Amino acid sequence: MARRRGSELDSIIDRGSSRLDTLPQTVLAERVERIAASTGKWRVNRVNNAWVLIDEHDHVDFEDISLGSVAFLLGMYADPKEKPEAIIRRYYGDLFESRE
Numbered sequence: 001m002a003r004r005r006g007s008e009l010d011s012i013i014d015r016g017s018s019r020l021d022t023l024p025q026t027v028l029a030e031r032v033e034r035i036a037a038s039t040g041k042w043r044v045n046r047v048n049n050a051w052v053l054i055d056e057h058d059h060v061d062f063e064d065i066s067l068g069s070v071a072f073l074l075g076m077y078a079d080p081k082e083k084p085e086a087i088i089r090r091y092y093g094d095l096f097e098s099r100e
Contacts, residue, residue: 008085019096020068028095032071035094039078044070053077071095 020028029046036044041056044067051070053062062073075091082090 019092023095025067028067028071031095032067032074035071035078036074039074042074042077044074 023031029044032044032051036042036053042061043054045052045054047063050063050065051067052060053070053074055061061077062070064070072088072091075087075094079087
């Protein structure tokens with residue numbers, strides 16, 4: 001059962017990751033910044049060649065060259081009591097929400 005659940009999560013992550021590659025960086029950045037602003041606790045900025053997740057005290061919580069990694073961690077931070085499956089689905093749902 002646990003193996004199947006892990007496989008399902010991996011599949012969701014893989015499908016979402018491949019879709020992230022289709023989004024222009026500016027569109028993805030805009031959506032991630034909107035998600036961060038909606039939490040009221042974090043913001044996402046580009047610093048040199050990396051993306052950083054900054055908390056309400058202006059401390060860097062996470063830094064990575066992948067905006068997708070920063071966004072995913074933001075989703076986990078936003079609701080630490082939520083199950084991983086729900087975070088993953090919400091994360092990709094928020095990033096791929098059609099606003100065009």
